[in-house]
Structures are given as C-alpha cells and as structure tokens.
Amino acid sequence: MPRPDRLPVLAVGVGNPMRRDDGVGPAVIDRLRTCSDLPSTVELLILDGEPTRLIDAWHGRERVVVIDATQSGDPPGTIHRLDPAIVDIPPGRHDRSSHGAGVETAIDLATALDRLPEDLVILGVEPAELNLGTGLSPSVDRALSELVAQIIHEVTR
Amino acid sequence: MTHRAGAGRTLSTGALARVEGEGAMRVEIQDGQLVDVQLNIYEPPRFFEGFLRGRGFAEPVDITARICGICPVAYQMSACAALEDALGITVDGALADLRTLLYCGEWIESHALHIHLLHAPDFLGFDSGIELAAANPTVVERGLEVKKIGNEILEVLGGRAIHPVNVRLGGFYRTPTERELRPLRARLERGLELSIEVVELVAGFDFPDQEMPYEFVAVDHPDSYPIMGRRIVSDRGLDIDVAQFSEHVEEHQVEHSTALHSRLLVRGEYLVGPLARFSLNRSRLTPAALAAADRAGLGSTCRNPFRSIIVRAVEVVHAFETGLAVIDRYQRPPAPHVEVTARAGIGHGVSEAPRGLLYHRYEIDDKGLIAAATIVPPTSQNQAAIEHDLRHYVEHNLDLEDDELRQRAEVTIRNHDPCISCATHFLDLTVERR
Numbered sequence: 001m002p003r004p005d006r007l008p009v010l011a012v013g014v015g016n017p018m019r020r021d022d023g024v025g026p027a028v029i030d031r032l033r034t035c036s037d038l039p040s041t042v043e044l045l046i047l048d049g050e051p052t053r054l055i056d057a058w059h060g061r062e063r064v065v066v067i068d069a070t071q072s073g074d075p076p077g078t079i080h081r082l083d084p085a086i087v088d089i090p091p092g093r094h095d096r097s098s099h100g101a102g103v104e105t106a107i108d109l110a111t112a113l114d115r116l117p118e119d120l121v122i123l124g125v126e127p128a129e130l131n132l133g134t135g136l137s138p139s140v141d142r143a144l145s146e147l148v149a150q151i152i153h154e155v156t157r
Numbered sequence: 158m159t160h161r162a163g164a165g166r167t168l169s170t171g172a173l174a175r176v177e178g179e180g181a182m183r184v185e186i187q188d189g190q191l192v193d194v195q196l197n198i199y200e201p202p203r204f205f206e207g208f209l210r211g212r213g214f215a216e217p218v219d220i221t222a223r224i225c226g227i228c229p230v231a232y233q234m235s236a237c238a239a240l241e242d243a244l245g246i247t248v249d250g251a252l253a254d255l256r257t258l259l260y261c262g263e264w265i266e267s268h269a270l271h272i273h274l275l276h277a278p279d280f281l282g283f284d285s286g287i288e289l290a291a292a293n294p295t296v297v298e299r300g301l302e303v304k305k306i307g308n309e310i311l312e313v314l315g316g317r318a319i320h321p322v323n324v325r326l327g328g329f330y331r332t333p334t335e336r337e338l339r340p341l342r343a344r345l346e347r348g349l350e351l352s353i354e355v356v357e358l359v360a361g362f363d364f365p366d367q368e369m370p371y372e373f374v375a376v377d378h379p380d381s382y383p384i385m386g387r388r389i390v391s392d393r394g395l396d397i398d399v400a401q402f403s404e405h406v407e408e409h410q411v412e413h414s415t416a417l418h419s420r421l422l423v424r425g426e427y428l429v430g431p432l433a434r435f436s437l438n439r440s441r442l443t444p445a446a447l448a449a450a451d452r453a454g455l456g457s458t459c460r461n462p463f464r465s466i467i468v469r470a471v472e473v474v475h476a477f478e479t480g481l482a483v484i485d486r487y488q489r490p491p492a493p494h495v496e497v498t499a500r501a502g503i504g505h506g507v508s509e510a511p512r513g514l515l516y517h518r519y520e521i522d523d524k525g526l527i528a529a530a531t532i533v534p535p536t537s538q539n540q541a542a543i544e545h546d547l548r549h550y551v552e553h554n555l556d557l558e559d560d561e562l563r564q565r566a567e568v569t570i571r572n573h574d575p576c577i578s579c580a581t582h583f584l585d586l587t588v589e590r591r
Contacts, residue, residue: 018223052301052304056301105287112290
C-alpha cells in the first residue's frame with residue numbers, strides 16, 4: 001500500500017563501511033547523492049542490513065532497489081541482479097544474526113509477514129575484501145560507475 | 158539427524174543460529190565426561206582501539222558507533238563519558254536527559270529484536286524468528302512495532318536509524334524543540350502499553366529450573382535504574398569509581414580465543430547485562446516496570462539465565478516509562494552542547510549497553526590526539542560466565558541426544574544475547590565426543 005509520506009522509490013545501500021567492500025552499498029548511495037540523473041521520486045538510504053529496519057524502510061514503496069555485497073565466487077566487482085524469489089541462504093545460516101544474513105532474512109521475514117514489496121530488486125556486488133578496515137578494494141571501486149548506471153536504470157525503468 | 162553415540166564420537170554443526178554476531182563454541186566430551194568448553198570470538202573492538210590512535214580527540218564518538226549496528230548509542234555514550242572525563246567537562250540537565258532518552262530507544266530496539274526474533278522461538282518451539290512469524294504473526298508484529306517505536310526515538314534524536322549522527326562530545330549538534338519531541342509522546346504511550354503485553358507473554362513461557370551463582374556487576378546510579386553513571390557495583394561488595402575499572406578487572410588472553418576474557422581480580426568471572434542490572438536495581442525500576450516484574454513473578458533477584466527474556470521485557474517497559482518522563486519535563490536547553498576544548502588527559506567512561514556494562518578509556522595527548530584507547534564490551538566480559546553456564550548445562554544433560562544437546566547449548570548462549578558485531582566474527586558450535 002503506497003504511503004503519501006514516503007517517496008515511491010527507495011534505493012537502499014546495505015553494509016558496513018568499516019568492513020572494506022561490505023561498504024559498497026553505502027558507498028554507491030553516497031555517490032548517487034551527487035548524481036544529477038537521479039529522479040526526485042527516489043529516496044536514498046543507508047542501512048546496516050538489520051532485517052526489521054529494512055522491512056520498515058520498504059514499507060509503502062512502489063519499488064525498492066537494495067544494493068549489498070554478495071558472495072558467489074565470481075570475480076570481485078561483478079554485479080549480480082537478483083530476484084528476491086531466488087535469493088536463498090544455506091541451511092544453518094538462516095536468521096543467525098542481524099548482520100550475517102541481513103537481506104536474506106529480511107526477505108524471508110517480510111514474506112512470512114506479507115510485507116515484501118511487490119517490486120524488489122537486489123543488486124549484489126562481489127567483494128574482494130571483507131576484513132576490518134575502511135576503503136573499497138580497487139576492483140569494487142571500479143565497479144561503482146557501472147553500479148550507479150544500473151541503479152539509475154532500475155529506478156527509472 | 159545425528160544421534161548420541163559412545164566413545165570416539167565427533168560432530169559439529171553449522172553456524173549457531175540467532176545470536177547477534179558470529180563466533181565459535183566447542184564442547185568436548187570424553188568417556189561420558191565433559192572435558193572442555195570453549196567460547197571463541199573475534200573482537201572488532203581490538204581493531205578499533207588501534208584504528209583510533211592518532212585521531213582527533215572528538216572522533217571516537219563517531220568511529221566507535223560503527224562497531225555495532227545494534228548498539229551504536231552505547232558506544233557513543235561510553236565514548237562521550239570517557240572523553241568528557243578526560244576533558245573535565247560535565248553534561249547534565251536536559252542534555253543528559255536527551256542522552257537517556259536516546260539510550261532508551263536503543264534498549265527498546267535491541268531488546269525487542271532479541272526477545273521476538275532471537276529468544277522467543279526457543280521457548281515456543283520454533284527454529285527461527287521467521288518460523289515464529291509465519292506461525293504467529295501477531296506476536297512478531299507486536300514485537301516489531303515495539304522495536305519500531307524505539308527506532309523512532311533514535312530518528313528524532315539521533316538523526317538517522319543507525320550510527321546516530323547528531324550525537325557529539327558535550328551533547329548534540331542540535332537539540333529538538335519541545336514541539337518536535339511532542340509527537341513521540343503518543344508513540345511511547347503506545348509502546349508502553351504493548352511492552353506490558355510482551356511481559357505477560359514471555360512470563361508465561363516454561364523455563365528450566367536453573368539458578369547460577371553469578372557475581373552481578375552493573376553501573377550504579379544513586380537514584381535511577383542504571384543507564385549511565387560513574388560508579389560500578391556488584392552484589393558481592395564491589396563498589397568502585399569508573400576510573401578504578403582496570404585496577405579491579407583484568408582482561409586476559411585465553412588460548413582458544415582471539416578475544417580477551419575479563420575477570421574480577423579478586424573473585425574471577427562475573428556477569429553484566431539485564432540479569433545483573435535487574436538484580437542490583439529492582440527497586441529503582443519505574444512504577445509500571447516494577448508492577449510488570451511483580452506480575453511476572455520476578456523476585457528480588459533473577460539468577461535463572463533463561464528468565465532473562467522476562468527481565469529484558471521488563472526493561473523495555475522501564476525504557477518507555479523513563480522516556481515518557483524525559484519528554485514530560487523537557488525544556489530545550491539554551492545550547493545544544495557544552496563547549497569542548499582539547500587538553501591532554503586520561504578519561505574513563507561506562508554505560509549500560511543493552512547487553513551490559515561497556516567500558517571505554519581514552520588518553521588524549523597534548524596535541525589533542527588519541528594516544529591510547531581501551532574498549533571492554535559486555536560480551537567479552539560475559540564470555541567466562543557463558544562458558545560456565547554451558548559447562549553446567551552440558552554436565553547435567555550428558556545423556557541427551559547430540560542434536561538436542563546442541564540445540565539446548567545454543568539456547569544457553571542465546572540467554573545472554575551475545576553481540577556479534579562487537580564481539581565476534583563467526584559462531585560455530587562443535588560438540589566432540591571421544
């Protein structure tokens with residue numbers, strides 16, 4: 001159900017900038033803030049991935065784009081476009097932590113509570129480095145421009 | 158499905174579910190006897206202590222907030238307390254009140270998350286909060302509404318939901334007007350009502366009969382249930398100024414963990430967190446929280462770690478009522494913060510994170526840079542006590558099937574709500590039988 005007090009489209013970057021490439025979501029949101037191509041219907045938000053905050057942020061939106069670091073084994077900097085219906089996590093990881101399985105848990109919890117946005121896209125970026133520290137690795141940093149373009153495409157399609 | 162077998166048996170599980178953070182726990186059983194229990198956590202605060210050295214004296218307030226997405230306010234408040242101690246300034250009146258209100262928001266959010274998505278499934282027979290949500294959405298929706306109201310406090314005062322940006326040394330960058338705080342009042346009233354229902358719900362769970370001989374340690378405040386303060390007390394006579402923390406608490410490296418374990422120099426392991434706060438301060442709860450505790454059957458102390466879920470629920474009631482009192486007496490202070498000037502010095506600060514006492518110490522050099530930082534998070538202080546709980550539980554339940562033993566062991570750990578991002582990197586549980 002759309003909410004009049006909220007912009008209809010949300011782009012939310014999820015991650016922890018103190019964990020190197022886990023900060024790719026927040027980094028791309030920061031870059032979008034200076035981007036003149038961004039429609040005024042889009043709200044930009046940074047979250048740490050704690051599932052219930054994500055679900056609250058989704059509420060009342062027509063379209064949601066989530067940007068997060070995702071590990072699949074592809075080369076660092078690879079951008080994946082994921083359909084929430086196929087996002088899955090291995091047994092045992094489920095709901096283990098508000099930090100470990102944030103977006104996946106948010107999707108499952110929102111599904112259980114019938115609060116999943118109708119139009120939800122996840123852009124996952126393959127990280128090179130997830131150790132403690134600041135700054136993106138060169139391969140993920142190089143992917144930011146393409147990621148910005150993809151987000152603009154998703155929010156305007 | 159694994160079954161308990163005789164000697165020579167080893168089994169391990171995947172990640173320990175529903176603990177906020179990551180770490181590893183190992184249980185070793187030989188010839189039907191418990192040989193060893195080890196909790197192994199990886200600790201970002203150690204990294205942050207190094208990261209802070211050489212930075213400007215005001216920076217730890219923002220930087221340490223990033224240690225934990227669940228309790229950034231606790232890190233900010235302990236950092237402020239320690240740095241303000243070093244700088245010789247005092248923050249009181251309405252500014253201190255606003256800090257309390259902000260902290261209440263964090264207690265509400267963190268406890269509501271733990272109660273509903275992490276801990277309640279253990280008592281209601283579900284493997285996860287998601288399963289509970291699917292089977293009983295009303296319970297989870299109510300929990301999420303409580304949590305959201307906590308989040309609204311953080312948004313009004315902190316500027317945004319995670320890593321509040323409005324907090325600074327000496328107070329805030331900007332304080333709300335009375336008018337801006339007013340809409341929160343109705344929300345907190347609603348939260349108070351819901352939180353009392355939550356106490357009733359969790360008080361009805363079945364709890365194992367287990368009393369543990371913890372030494373309870375908490376911040377002490379002369380006239381209120383502790384959130385911030387300058388003294389640290391225990392139920393066995395510890396009563397010290399925060400500056401004496403390191404004289405009484407020793408951090409030591411244990412072989413199996415990258416984290417430091419803490420112990421009281423004289424008496425050894427101790428427990429911080431809701432059970433300790435409650436047992437040391439029951440009479441200082443707000444009236445509705447006290448009445449809820451009475452109805453829930455909580456006595457003068459609570460030594461049963463499983464019943465910590467009731468104590469957390471009572472603390473949520475307390476946080477709502479405390480927040481309401483702050484809003485009712487709030488008058489916008491003339492300045493949003495106390496003036497702060499760099500000077501060399503050493504300062505100590507402590508506050509009650511949702512999981513327990515969080516200690517910070519900073520040394521500022523004559524250039525106004527951080528020369529040394531020490532951060533002792535609640536989870537590392539509780540590690541020895543959690544290992545003790547686990548040892549106790551496993552020793553008394555060696556005849557359980559491995560799967561059940563593992564599941565119950567996980568609950569034993571979850572009882573203390575160990576925090577992931579501030580204390581651990583990966584939590585695996587291994588049970589080895591030889």
